[in-house]
Amino acid sequence: EMEVVESGGGLVQPGGSLRLSCVASGFSFSSYWMSWVRQAPGKGLEWVANVKQDGSEKYYVDSVKGRFTISRDNAKTSVYLQMNSLRAEDTAVYYCARVQRAGTTDWYDPWGQGTLVIVSS
């Protein structure tokens, strides 16, 4: 069964840092793009970042560019999100998802259960 499991969330002060991890199983991890998506309390889904199979391409939503870094370790079938200079508006459940890309279509499946990040003093 394909599965991704996130960890690393928690309470952090504004300006602080946190590193999220996502471990994948049940599929050939190194063959897929991976993604982080977040959902602030009571709000909709927001794409955060994607990373290519070999880590050579990384893309970010403008609001986190320069503060967040997505990375992966194919040997550990894991993807990470290093979050620095955290702000209150980064408070959200962060989901990890596998990305499938085929021509002009992409889709996210499976998703993890998410890890909650709270930025507050």
Add this chain to the structure above:
Amino acid sequence: SSELTQDPAVSVALGQTVRITCQGDSLRSFYASWYQEKPGQAPVLVIYGKNNRPSGIPDRFSGSNSGNTASLTIIGAQAEDEADYYCNSRDSSGNHWVFGGGTKLTVL
């Protein structure tokens, strides 16, 4: 444009048909994918590409595309279909992705 626009809320009578739409300029170039999210649960992929359903998704769910609009149609809506639905696609640059604001579906 990097935006995808969805109606915030839609309702449907039990057993009837409902269409949820997603509009955006990038949909002229890229297909949308659709996700169902129920309270306290992770999103689940329901439709991707031209009109593809992952295994386990009932065939009452279907997708279509016309111009700048992608649509998710549920024929014979069931009580368990009550959820938030989100579309997703690349933006016009092709290197960023965006979700629509979501549509809350109520089954009456």
